[in-house]
Amino acid sequence: MFLFLLISIFILFLCIQHFIVRRRRREKGNKDFSSKPFSSMPGPPSYPIIGTLPLYIYYKKYSLNRLHWNGRSKEYHWTVFNKEGKYPSRRSHTALAYYRSSRPQKYSTTGLLPTNGAEWRRVRTLLQKPANRTSISGLISSLNLVAEEFVEYMDRHFICVNKDDFLDHLNRVFLEMTGVVTFDTRLNSLQNPLQRILYSKTESSIPYRLIKAAEETNDKILETDNNLPTWKIWETKPFKMIRESQEYIEKISSQLIQDKKSQHMQEDCPRTLLDHWLSSTGLNDKDIMTGAAEFLLAGIHTSSYTFSFLLYHLANNIQAQERLRNECLELKSEFGEISREYLHRAVYAKACLKESLRLNPVSVGVGRILPEDTVLGGYLVPKGTLAVTQNQVICRFAEFFEQPNSFIPERWIEGEIMHKEVDPFISIPFGYGIRQCIGKNIAEISLQVLLMNMVSRFSWSWAGTKDLDTVSLLINKPDQPIRLKFKKID
Template sequence: MVANHHLIKSLSCHSSLSPGKAAKIISTRSFTSPNTVCQAKPYNQIPGPKPMPLIGNTWRYLPYIGEYDIEKTPENCEANLKKYGPLVREVLFGKFSILHVFDPSDMDSVFRNEGKYPYRRSHRALCKYRHDRPHIYSSGGMFTENGDAWYRSRKLVQSMLLNQSQINQFIPEISLTADQLISNILEIRSLSGSVENLMPHLYRWALETNGRVFVGQQLGCLNLNGTSESEALFGAIHETHEAIMATELAATNLWQYFPTSDYKRLVKSQDVMGDIISKFIENIDHNSTSIHGAKSIVSQLFNQPEATKKDIFTIIMDLFLAAFDTTSFVVAFALYHLSCNQKCQDQVRKELFEIFPSGKEPISVESLQQMKYLKACVKESMRINPFSIGTGRVTTRDMTIRGFHIPTGTMIIVQNQVACMQESNFPRPNEFIPERWLTLERGNWPKASPFAMLPFGYGARMCIGRRLSELELYILIAKILRNFRVEFDHDEPFRAKTRFINVPVGPLKLRFIDISN
């Protein structure tokens, strides 16, 4: 009984779970055998940077006095990997610590032990915002919740988003927004073909595409003059992400007790976003389809008897938040790497000319299946520049990694971005080599562990928008490269910094040169 009480307390402290939720996990999980745990070395013996009393290692991230740049998390983590080894325990403040896992075999162990309901510690301020408004939201949503609440929300929509045949119905709609972006590029580029910064246009393309898929409506995001509502939605989503990041990275959790400036930003942006999204949902004919026969996600949800109006609103808000910047990020870096590796771009274009000889053929399921080299290029781009440093988990059972006891309630980050840049996992890791992902062309390229690169996460909490995101970015990149030769048009490399996820630094300046059919 004493041991269980200690375990519940530990789980609650480390993962921000209530004692009741922690107790429920204990009652429904099996643990590593007691003999294995007893023989393992204590968790606090895992090497890592030495903490100071009370403030731990948080001082290392402070401006001027700290040795880490919080916007360069992968570089910080790689330095710790070299100094301390494949397991690093980082005490941040008080007794709160994070276990960083760098070896793919250990990542395998983490995921194999996560159980039916993987837990994570994320988007806590957004969770509070929604729990404070039970008349609007059914729960904290898929990002913020854990356990039964998370599972119920995800279950309502996963059959629509993770079923490839279901997602394929949106190919014509996605193609239309891709064509609209290409028309915009033709209009905004200079006489030399240069677009000063493609990023804002990619963000608006993603938002417009998701509007067609999620609520079956044109949002007007790709109108070059914009609309007040689309601009307000764009700004609200951006502000939400910034506010969530600020609250997550805050040295204290004061926002939990009174409205700090960052929490007020979250409230304001979410109120604006909620007002706009609710209008979209109210305007929907639940039985309507697009001119191509596709039925929006919200229409499909309304046809599910178990989905309440609050469920639907919560899910659609989640989807708009999730799909805003990640897909744009992947497209941006794929175009960047292909513009810096013209031989690879030429190979993609050769493939596209074979699939679309005249350039006027519609994209179909069959043509997408033939884009093998394009997909290898996208995958290689995500290896070098993923939109997330890795995946976070809170352990729901005791386990052992490398002979160390990892107790229930431990916060773990599997460091995939660092793992992807290690010679031991990917030879010549700094080079853009799509062939490493192709079976016939692999040659001397060894097959990497499937746990080394997980851009969309893993298991039951894998990114629910993965299938849609891949479809969107394949279609857009294919259309761009079938129409243009893309060249990087800037003196400084295009790079990313770590915010809540990775985000681009500076403009993406590209030159779009017409190609003849």
Template sequence: MSLRVVLPQGRPFGRRVFSTVTAAVDSKPAEWLAARPFEEIPGPKKLPIIGTKYMFLPGLRKYDFSDLTETHREIRKDYGDIVRFSGLEPRRDMVMIYNADDVETVFRNEGIWPERPSLRCLKYFREVVKKDFFKGVGGILNDQGETWHKSRTLVNPVMMQPKTAKQYAAGIDQVAEDFIAKIPGFRDSKSEMPDDFKNELHKWALESIAVIALDTRLGCLDPDLKADSVPQRMIEAIHQLFHDMHILEVKSIVWTMISTPTFKRFLKNASLLLDISYKYIIEAVERSKIKKGDEGPSSVLEKFLERDPDPTRAIVMALDMLFAGVDTTSHALTNVLLHLSENKDKQELLYQEIRKFLPEVNTPITYEMLNDMKYLQACIKESMRIQPVAQGNARTTHQEIVLSGYRVPKNVDVILAHGLLSLSEKYYPQPKKFIPERWIRGGEQAEKMHPFVTLPFGHGARKCVGMRFAKMELEMMLAKMIRRYHWDYKYGPMRYETTLITGPTDPLKFAVTDR
């Protein structure tokens, strides 16, 4: 009796097939052949049935995930520069990397349609709960592959062009001016900002992004804005969404099996934000229909509608801008104010630069001025390095790559811990010190920086689509704040909380005095 080994194709394991397999192995790059297997990457022990899911279950997880930088520091201490979490079904296997050269490898091999892990709860909301509204358009946050590419092709010529940002400079300048005018009224007997100053910054950020996304003012800076006003309800919904999505995406997987209170609250706030935003967006669409050609250039929303006759994609883009442009921008402004408060010499250097461009306090700020304020830009970037709003990036491998000497196959989610790397002495001298000068072109440190360590807006084809607008908002507001006032914070180190983003938790009781 003879025994034949049959391959899945039904062909005998003969000489011809063996030669083909050998040729395929030999065709692998030498780096891949020399690398260690994926299964040998250090990481938490995989248990029967539940894999490493226990690391994300309340009561069982070792890491808190409320402070992502500290959590990454602990994981790296336990396992090294590359760490594998496996058995996460229905999630993919996950690899965390703590080496800038590996970060570069990931970005260099992300392909023409880069993929990053989807926000599963948002995906469920748009594809299941509100499928009739979204009609298969997930938005550039969640779309993948060719669908994402189509969206990004429509969005880039609108959002990523300097001329579009320049178009909104006067509007953003006016919003900033209106906010600055309110600061004297915020001060108490100690010249300190109120306990809810954080919420006032949220109002400024929402008003600013509405000018860009909807070409209108929402009235967020109106005096005595009621707690139940539409803008305030939007702000609260956005803040709660970031909090709940962090729990659903990072800290717990229970909601994928049963409808938890957090998941129900997420659906409620997502629906509320959608309903309110949609009303504003439709009003903007209607205004665009009756706008005359001599009333100025097309708005961002109008440009979207001109490029795509289906309004759904434009509506979803405007919705994403409103969602992503509030807490992120206000937190970034808070952080740089804190760093300048702690480093009075840097605040004075920044003031001297701004004064050259704004000899009078009420001089309007132009887009060209911002481009020339190099120290202003450096202060913001240095603040984002030390205390980033987003702690990292993520990509899903679309091909086999080698990271830290290990083979990483396709369809693995790779977490890039920029927040931790940016505080490493390996990449920055005195990494915890606020030194804006390190970002000035031509300086000694700037020339030696690894380009893939600090990336607050991401990298490549999937970098933040609202980057130019966010930078313009931050630069304009910070320039006006420093031109008119001294900023001080006397309450010790700020405490932070990580949701989907990282933000301050203590009251922002800045002492603000006239210059």
């Protein structure tokens, strides 16, 4: 009875808040005679409290896990990116923020993902300094060693990689790369027996549990963001999965940080993210642990999903795969090992990655809470409104790209027939401005290094039963197993 009363009071509070906000928006809209009120902006009908949920659940007009389908079916689209403000804000990872704010003994902030305002800017500025391209370039040799090890791993388990969901293997190599760049630690995710790692129901190894924990958190964030926050009243199943996953990631992050503190830093060794953070006077131990945990959370599946789509597009475009292979072999004969100059000269490899990210960006969208009233499409959108741009929708508009649904890397290379200057805001897979993905440089270099190693040793074709699409979770996930047919190259 008491629980029912609490829920009723919570719903009543939301109703009152909803009508107050709508009234203020109408008043603001009526004061500005040069623009139409926000309440008249075209779009799907929205109801108090439940919003547009009936269109998803009852009428089945939209899908909860195919957000890109919803965006393509809507008649009106506007884009706004000039309203960042000093502290770009967004509404995301609300359950993660609630979990962390309830543990002040471990967290001084809720982390880079959910935090807004001045505190976000402080931590972001200090954590991102070692994540710039120059610093990460010093770790290319370490990333290349992992990529070479993965290629040998594929060769040893050749039958399995042709039979398994290849995504399982990619999760392991990107976990290993995250460990190298962030902690200067080999987690040995490519060393343990293959069958036990992938299929054991009682697996207790660190690599397996980290991959599982990161996946469960990412999978449940959007669900907790888009539904009523009942997890603030009692622990729902999705929130429990987030809590248990985060507790394990915290445990491993703290352990790796303590291991790094006990080591003597050698002057001639490239400095990892953790080396830089520990030497920063502006970061406390809680900030460092939060940053390390978020890199483990965000560094595995964002890369493995992105690489899955890249392999898929190259599998269905053999000419592009051959041109990429020829570029790699030429650079290898000139430079030997992969280096900063090697990657700088890999023009076609970068174009392949950029084109794959255009077609299948890992982010569902770029969202901002407007810091001031904004006129958008002739309508006055009030301060505090959440505006979201869906990357996967606008990047397939024919008005921006010729043959928008085709994989054509040449469109990004100057001098090619298909090349055309495109507004830089059209394709922003890593976000925009000072709030763009902090791991952008790490991800791009890691993906390129692994791609160069793989394409020089293997060719591949698509062996799936249908075309690959995405499922909308917190990030865009392949909607089926990654089935590839590999062939060895002499």
